[in-house]
Amino acid sequence: MNQPLPFPPTVTETGDEIFFRRCGLALALPKNFRYTAAHYWLQKISEPDVWRVGFTKFAVRMLGDFVEVQLAPQAGEKIQLGQTLGSYEGLKAVTEIYSVAAGEFLRVNPALASDGDLTRTDPHGAGWLYEVRGEPDPASLDVHGYLARLNATLDHLQQPS
Numbered sequence: 838m839n840q841p842l843p844f845p846p847t848v849t850e851t852g853d854e855i856f857f858r859r860c861g862l863a864l865a866l867p868k869n870f871r872y873t874a875a876h877y878w879l880q881k882i883s884e885p886d887v888w889r890v891g892f893t894k895f896a897v898r899m900l901g902d903f904v905e906v907q908l909a910p911q912a913g914e915k916i917q918l919g920q921t922l923g924s925y926e927g928l929k930a931v932t933e934i935y936s937v938a939a940g941e942f943l944r945v946n947p948a949l950a951s952d953g954d955l956t957r958t959d960p961h962g963a964g965w966l967y968e969v970r971g972e973p974d975p976a977s978l979d980v981h982g983y984l985a986r987l988n989a990t991l992d993h994l995q996q997p998s
Contacts, residue, residue, distance in 0.1 A: 872983030891965040900927030940971015
């Protein structure tokens with residue numbers, strides 16, 4: 838039985854982004870990105886099939902203030918979908934960083950070495966994690982699918998313990 842959301846979202850589309858607000862969470866999601874259920878984003882940056890990958894604003898908010906990021910693959914290394922690539926440590930949690938595409942690892946974001954907090958302050962821009970050439974997760978979602986997933990996640994978080 839579907840019940841109305843206790844805190845319904847506000848969604849506004851403008852230009853290249855969708856603005857979303859619910860339960861104290863406000864974020865702008867680029868329309869042309871792909872998203873995963875694990876709260877990663879993928880942006881196609883060039884042909885053939887080069888993708889930039891990062892955490893969504895929701896993900897970094899759940900992790901808390903940035904402490905450290907470590908990524909192990911070397912440029913040119915073959916990676917598989919779901920493979921552990923490293924870790925991200927925030928004040929609230931430590932999480933493994935996974936590959937959300939299968940192919941060739943290209944590089945780690947060099948800016949993170951001097952300012953890892955970019956993952957929090959500009960998660961859909963300068964705070965990207967890594968680049969890969971290959972095929973993104975076939976289960977990745979467009980922005981509307983991700984918003985539905987995000988709403989489901991927020992519904993779950995709102996459930997009484």
